[in-house]
Amino acid sequence: MPFLEDLAAAVGPAMRTDRAELDRVRTDRSGWTTTEAPLAVVRARGVPDVQATLRLASAARTPVVPRGAGSGLAGGAVGSAGAVVLDVSGMDRVLAIDAADETAVVEPGVVTDDLGAALAPHGLWWPPDPASRAISTVGGNIATNAGGLLCAKYGVTRESVLGLAVVLADGTLVRLGRRTVKGVTGYDLTALLIGSEGTLGVVVEATLKLRRASTAPVVTVGATFADVRAAAAAAAAITASGLRCAALELMDAASCAAIDALVAAGEGPAGDLPALAGRGAFLLVQTDGGAAAGEAEAVLRLVAAAGGEATVAPDEAAGAALVALRRAAHPAFTRLGEVLIEDVCVPRSALPDMFEAVEGIARRTGLPIPTIAHAGDGNLHPNIVIPASVPHAPGEIPEIVWSAAEQLFRTAIDLGGTLTGEHGVGVLKRRWIAEELGDDVMALSRRVKAAFDPLGVLNPGKVW
Structure with missing residues (x-):
């Protein structure tokens, strides 16, 4: 095949066509698996490999699927038949850290936790805090505009990126944004690229906006409730009061039981951990900064007014144990069966109604749907468990699960919400995107896509 021959000549050993490598990129953490393998994988070693791949692919009208760690949950970086997967996870250098200007310049393959470790000696940190931070990359966070536990106060990825270097579909390298904290010259193309899921260009470098690490203590509050609606109402009351907690996380009864089972099996976090099972819901709250103690007192009053029982973690270790339990949710759910996350x-005020709707969907479909939420910004993660009794092929999503997901999506839209807060559309939510955006916005979005990628080679079949 001339294209593959030209690609091999251009990128050398970066190109892989062995079966194990092709199968590796057919899926991601969503569990979605394509029926056929892609043509090749290019493990990019630097910007020249990315440019060469896109230049040759455009000339040959060959699709290119940008990919990082493969930790996505919407099938956005899954390789398919006839495509080349452009894997940038090996571009993993921290290029510069500027403590005076509180910025860092990094390649897209830098793992989120590794970036945190590199910044810590400088007294700096980067706010995006996805649950997958131990394996997800900065490039993946940018592709999906990821959030996490701390986004209620510190924002999602878009608020922490100043500039990008991007390779366009034809191989052109452009630099977007700036190193300054503010600037309004031209269109904000940096913000446009963030969350575009590899459909507009391939990020090869990012200039990140950092924060100075605080020396003030973090106060952690754990609160239990008789039912999840009361817990959701308490979370909504906390945000409506004007408090901006560093973390405000909600776990329903099924989530609490699954986490306790994980810990009991010796597969979860270690240490002196409180039991969560038997609770109607659990709310984890953290306050930070100089006003942390006073804000925690206000949280206690609001929880009590909502009918909950709250206690303040006595020390940092106890607070860290509560956070570790929350971070153990997804591993706990996978013990229940195959999971569609x-x-x-x-809107935060609609949290009680959305949780009640999830419980109703679970009853109607007979599917377990343990649900956790970044309650501080109204972002829920219903985890639809596929029981072993429901027949389906590996990588296939049974129709009853699609039905449950469709009910979730339509309820969220009816409540004034959105299909996705941070995972992206990928392939899993394409069929519903028009219901949220409408025909005019869909048409406008497609014109934007065509301006960046007129031949449609970048991640086709994803999002649009």
Whole structure:
């Protein structure tokens, strides 16, 4: 095949066509698996490999699927038949850290936790805090505009990126944004690229906006409730009061039971951990900064007014144990069976109604749907468990699960929310995107896509 011959000549050993490598990129953490393998994988070693791949692919009208760690949850970086997967996870250098200007310049393959470790000696940190931070990359965070536990106060990825270097579909390298904290010259193309899921260009470098690490203590509050609606109402009351907690996380009864089972099996976090099972819901709250103690007192009053029982973690270790339990949610759910990890977002005042709707969907479909939420910004993660009794092929999503997901999505939209808060559209949510955006916005979005990628080679079949 002339294209593959030209690609091999251009990138050398970076190109892989062995079966194990092709199969590796057919899936991601969503569990979605394509029926056929891609043509090749290019493990890019630097910008020249990315440019060469896109230049040759455009000339040959060959699709290119940008990919990082493969930790995505919407099938956005899954390789398919006839495509080349452009894997940038090996471009993993921290190029510069500027403590005076509180910025860092990094390649897209830098793992989120590794970036944190590199910044810590400088007294700096980067706010995006996805649950997958131990394996997800900065480039993946940018592709999906990821959030995490701390985004209620510190924002999602878009708020922490100043500039990008991007290779366009034809191989052109452009630099977007700036190193300054503010600037309004031209269109904000940096913000446009963030969350575009590899459909507009391939990020090869990012200039990140950092924060100075605080020396003030973090106060952690754990609160239990008789039912999840009461817990959701308490979370909504906390945000409506004007408090901006560093973390405000909600776990329903099924989530609490699954986490306790994980810990009991010796597969979860270690240490002196409180039991969560038997609770109707659990709310984890953290306050930070100089006003942390006073804000925690206000949280206690609001929880009590909502009918909950709250206690303040006595020390940092106890607070860290509560956070570790929350971070153990997804491993706990995978012990229940194959899981479709969903992601919807509603106005914070609609949290009680959305949780009640999830419980109703679980009853109607007979599917377990343990649900956790970044309650501080209204972002819920219903985890639809596929029981072993429901027949399906590996990588296939049974129709009853699609039905449950569709009910989730339509309820979120009806409540004034959105299909996805941070996971992206990928392939899993394409069929519903028009219902949220409408025909005019869909048409406008496609014109933007065509301006960046007129031949349609970048991640076709994803999002649009």
